[in-house]
Amino acid sequence: MSRKGPVTKFKWMPLPKTEKAESLNNPYCGLYAIYRFYADSAMLQPEGKMVEQISINTAHQLCLVEINLLPYNEMPLSEKAINNIERIFQYFIIQKKQMIVRFVYDWEGKGILNEPKDITIILNHMKQLSLLLKEYANNIYIVQGLFIGSWGEMHSSRYLSDRNMARLAKQLYECTGENTQIALRCPSFWRMLFQTYKPLDAETGYTDIQKARFSLFNDGMMASEVDFGTYGDIKAIDSKEYSDKWVREDELKFQSELCNYVSNGGEVINECAYNDPTLAISTLREMKVSYLHSEYDEQVLHKWKKSKCGFALWKEKTAYDYITAHLGYRFTLEEVDLSLASDKSGNIKVSIKITNMGFSPCYHKFEVKLIIRTAALFVVHKCTADTDTRKWLPNEKVLLEAVLPAAEWLTEKEHKQYQYSLCMGIYDPLSEQPIKIANTFAALDYTGVYSLGNFILGN
Known part of the structure; x- marks a missing residue:
């Protein structure tokens, strides 16, 4: 026995x-591509392929899915639109991708012209989409923006007042799943919405309070001293309004603390000294960036691809290799x-x-x-x-x-x-x-x- x-x-x-x-290709981080659709069609724009015919890069875990609501900027979403959006979501889920979703009314840089003239239309669209956003919450990692502005980037909009943005943010928070982050275009928007100069910390991060689910995205990353309007010229210590845009140094510090608990990502644009490889790596690390657009800006990405990385283990690799391998965790x-x-x-x-x-x-x-x-x-x-x-x-x-x-x-x-x-x-x-x-x-x-x-x- x-x-x-x-x-x-x-x-x-x-x-x-x-x-x-080498890159690890783990979920919730890395490079992404953009897939654009009008709400009344499941056809990829501008290519014209139906959603099921789209070929997705197997090295990408994340996909930015943009849904243009322009056909409905004066009316509620139709049942056809809701069904089309669900069909689009289901395809990316079948492909085992995590979605970053952005709802827009504009792809032309004409936000004020194309977005609804009544905020209640936007609020109602959010409410109509709520069932889908909650049903697929495990697959919708981030919703970018509050539906407003040119390209959905929260600028060139009639709804940028404190009151309007607070209404939109509250509605979207209530209409999305509890695991979904809502990304704001500028750190100043985060401070303005939650009426605080203090970012998330160990006590507030990953809790069920509203601000714990609001993250950042930056589609002007490392483009200039102010990232093309993302930052401003006011020092944090001199700030008198929550909506003030701080100088670059203070905004980077704010993001470094906030993004211990919520994500940050977007596009690098405008080839310049701010996105030179050594400084870019330092900035991406300070901002705690976890995802970047794989196709934009080509000049910046090309600069990284032709530059050798200076770190010992990566000495035979390029700066691009190093950056893509370190996006996220x-x-x-x-x-x-x-x-x-x-x-x-x-x-x-x-x-x-x-x-x-x-x-x-x-x-x-x-x-x-x-x-x-x-x-x-x-x-x-x-x-x-x-x-x-x-x-x-x-x-x-x-x-x-x-x-x-x-x-x-x-x-x-x-x-x-x-x-x-x-x-x-x-x-x-x-x-x-x-x-x-x-x-x-x-x-x-x-x-x-x-x-x-x-x-x-x-x-």
């Missing part, structure tokens, strides 16, 4: 864990250690140090599993690590610790030795995807479980 024996022999053999210089294992508990309990202590080398947090609570497998890959133990991946901030080491009941695995007769593997897997329940890490460990299987090392137990 089999019986458990005390653990008297133990040897830990960690596997090499060099960081690899990038988890790297620094150290893995196992030791036998000193209390003779037969338990093993696990200590894992992880650093997020990406520009931003992940903004999602992933499941982190520790798994013990035999040499034949049979699982003898699995547990969930006590951690919150949303709080794995850039360039900060995270320590995962656990105590595992090793004596329970020794069920054979005494004086035997057994070899096991310590494994770890990170999994996102919303996208149903494993999260890749930036080390050279080989994934054991399609679930994204990594072997961190082997150990021997004996009795």
Whole structure:
């Protein structure tokens, strides 16, 4: 009859864990392309393909889906429009993409001319779309803008007053799912809406209060000293109105703090010194940028592609390679250690140090599993690590610790030795995807479980 024996022999053999210089293609971050549709048609604009005929870059996890409501700028959305929008959403869901959705009334730079002349029409459109936005909340990561302005970018609009924007923001907040972020075009809009100079912090981030779901996007990123009107000329210390646009240095600092808890992304435009590779990398890291348009601005992207990266691991890669690989989160294992508990309990202590080398947090609570497998890959133990991946901030080491009941695995007769593997897997329940890490460990299987090392137990 089999019986458990005390653990008297133990040897830990960690596997090499060099960081690899390549993009990981994880959910909620990276490059994206734009897909444009009119609400009354499921045909891609201007190409003319039906939505089901669209080919999506497999390297992109994110897609910016723009829905133009111009045909309905004087009336409620029709049942046909609602059905078309749902059809569009369903296609991107089938393709397993996370959507950034932007509703607009203008693609010509004529926001005031094309948007509804009565704000109640916009508010009603939001209400009509609410069922869809909530039904597909797990797949709609971000809604960009408040439906207003040229290209939906919240400028050149008749609705930029504090009162109007507060009404639009409240309505959209109530009409979207609790996991969906709402991105504002300028940091000053965030301060104005929530009547505060203080960004989110550990007490307010990831709570159910309204401002905790409002993030940023910048389609004039690194274009000039003021990012083409995103920032202003007032120092934060001299600001007298919440709507004031601060100088670049103060706005970058504000974003760095706010975007510990909500996302930031957009387009880089206007080739200039502000988007030269070294400064661009520094700025993207300070802004905590997690997503960028893959096609715009071509001149800026070309400059990055022809510039070598100066970091040691990436010395053979371009600045473009480095930037795309660090958009969002990038988890790297620094150290893995196992030791036998000193209390003779037969338990093993696990200590894992992880650093997020990406520009931003992940903004999602992933499941982190520790798994013990035999040499034949049979699982003898699995547990969930006590951690919150949303709080794995850039360039900060995270320590995962656990105590595992090793004596329970020794069920054979005494004086035997057994070899096991310590494994770890990170999994996102919303996208149903494993999260890749930036080390050279080989994934054991399609679930994204990594072997961190082997150990021997004996009795």
